[in-house]
Amino acid sequence: GAGVSQSPSNKVTEKGKDVELRCDPISGHTALYWYRQRLGQGLEFLIYFQGNSAPDKSGLPSDRFSAERTGESVSTLTIQRTQQEDSAVYLCASSLNRGYYEQYFGPGTRLTVT
């Protein structure tokens, strides 16, 4: 079946602009996660959703970052007034439910802020 998909795959934006990154989870997966991976590093947790609610958004680095999920499906991560340090690969994952279920990752969106 279809895996997690993300769009766009690449995004180049100018400093100060807003960007929206989209994630389509595996159908039927109730939990959805966003991570960020800077070049040569491990993944940093940003936020996760259970259904349309976000029980843990502790990883969002600043108030410029926000995320929402609708219809217990698609999620959008929005970064306002982008800065160069926001450049990274943003990875989305989904799992059948929160807890003891493995997370399946999408291909990521590579964001470059110039």
Next chain:
Amino acid sequence: ELKVEQNPLFLSMQEGKNYTIYCNYSTTSDRLYWYRQDPGKSLESLFVLLSNGAVKQEGRLMASLDTKARLSTLHITAAVHDLSATYFCAPGNEKLTFGTGTRLTIIP
């Protein structure tokens, strides 16, 4: 705050040899995941370890978890070139905390 350390960070090994990657974490976690990442690609799930003493094997890879020691290992047996990748461990529940990764290169 949960901290995760993997070692080694870089590993070059010859085909046919055995080696172990270590993952230490700082606070209690009942679960731990191992992922593989190829250059420029996303993460592929390798193992889900759900309890103390859990051991899982897939092909030339075997993972184990000791929750009391807060240690997981990924053992590679008779390495082959297509195992070259970066391997991440990630303890946690919903919020996974990833190690810095071990970049493994298998040389002929």
